[in-house]
Amino acid sequence: MTSQTHAPEVSTVMHVRCPDRLPEELYRQVLEQLAGLSPVVQALPPSAALVELKGALRYHGVQARRLGEVLRIRTISRLGVDVRVGIGPSITVAATASAQVELPGGVLAVGPGEVADWLGPLPVEALHGIGPRQAEVLREYGIHRVGLLAATPPATVQRLLGGRAGRLAADRARGIDPRPVVPRALPATAAVRCAFPRHALEGAEVRAALLDLVVRLGRLLRRRGQAARALTLVLKFAGGATWDTTRRLPEPSAHDEDLRALAYRLMDAAGLQRGRLTGLVLKGEDLVDAGQVAEQISLDHARESRLVAEETMDRIRDKFGPGAIGPATLFRRAG
Template identity: 80%
Template sequence: MMAADEPACAVSTVMHVRCPERLPQERYRQVLELLAGLSPVVQALPPAAALVELKGALKYHGMDARRLGEVLRIRAVSRLGVDVRVGIGPSITVAATASAQVTGPGGVLAIDPDHVTEWLAPLPVEALHGIGPRQAEALREYGIHSVGLLAAVPTATVQRLLGGKAGRLAADRARGVDPRPVVPRALPASAAVRHTFAQHTLDGATVRAALLELVVRLGRLLRMRGQAARALTLTLRFAGGARWETTRRLPEPSAHDEDMRVVAYQLMDAAGLQRGRLVGLALKAEDLVDAGQVAEQLSLDPGRESRLAAEAAMDRIRDRFGPGAVGPAATFRHAS
């Protein structure tokens, strides 16, 4: 049952927001900014969802939770062209389950805390947030087809079917029990890309080409997020399980391939590889900042301006035709 007319300050505290699949990172960041305008407690759930703690926000805005969800949807559509689905409930599980059940043009589903188990009961067991396909299959084989049946089965039985911790959590959440708080969390403060070699590889053209590919992938990821890196960390994995890792700061925060390539090559040169057999590389962008906060330096180098324009053009090609549509021009000179 839904409480359409009761005061939302007594109905729900958690809002779960689902964005359309494959939403560009920049749009996702803008949705998070809209949510931050509703409440100071926003937990990003990349790549396309978020949680909002509404306690305190309802009184501040002077409206119930359902209305606040409707306001969010109007702003997201009118300002960003993004149609979000909103679930509201007394816990993360209920709110997330509700957002997945939203149908029709309204886009907002609020669940009365006094009727949580009644609302959950008829849902198919796989509709309960946190139940994966394999868990649902195991429950169905035992004859548990609905959330109500799951709630009625002894917890010990569910633990035997799904495992200790997973079974306890599933049983509790089927009964509406979920004490997890919404933890404020923005987009990740780091980003990493990895490459694994098909066979053990010595330092040389193959390794440099793989490193350059990582630079391009990492740069595109940062630009899609609207972030810039202050530092890069290179991790080398060797045959036998040994690892080597080092970090170097960029002269200025950047998400451009050229800037990160220079530092990435410096990191590789610092490893001083001779006969080490590599099995993989990882490149991580550290200490990320919002790209909008990075001052763009005017450049008198026409070559750099041309390279940045080419980078933007390649991003557009990859966005349209896929990440493998165009690759980097491999250059293997050592960084000066």
């Protein structure tokens, strides 16, 4: 007897874009409509979502484009919300397609055999995940179209955009994106907290505790695959009083360096003198899926090295526990 081998089933991904500034309640209702098509829905707040259609196509017995049309009819008729729908064999292709749909809505489906021909003529900034600064650098070197980016040696793209960002850009220009759609309803916030064993005054002890919260929050966000648009710091005082303030980040981030800079500004804004603190709470607010955040480049090699070190430390903590490495180890002065 001869055994038959079957090629792996090709994924079919739908990327849905809702109108900007859609109220949260309506956004949740759109997610419910998506769940009626497929059980594999990944929320991308504040106004987008991913749907894995592979199983849904077998169940409904129709083509992917038809499911996109059904979704639009339902959201318009039931919710008064017109969405843009992109469909493709990967998250990158589907998300790029949804951005190309003309307003106020519509469906654009790209088949597995059409990816290279469809992506090739697009301007390089149209590729999902390419930020404005990355596109500017690529254009300076004559890479104006996605097809040219796909034809450029990956090592060259890495030199232009940096290691990780360059690898991702080179792969995705070729239609390579192995990320799966992960069923997830993202929580609106993420919080970490600490309590002082005795009343503490603003100073080295409080700053060390705040730094520890930054590291814990950053790791929590990265493990969830999220990024924060804003931070809230809550100070708890002896006697039960609290004080809090919120500020937005320049761009969504889950990196310790970005979170730390804003957290320190929040603490400075408190203007503490002799207030006796009993605890701190640091919250990441207005969370978005990290896959939706364009990796901007700064041409700052020191920053890129810190981000690589951050990934290494996350792996160490995952293997040996959260206490294996911490702020005291990272920022200890020499001497």
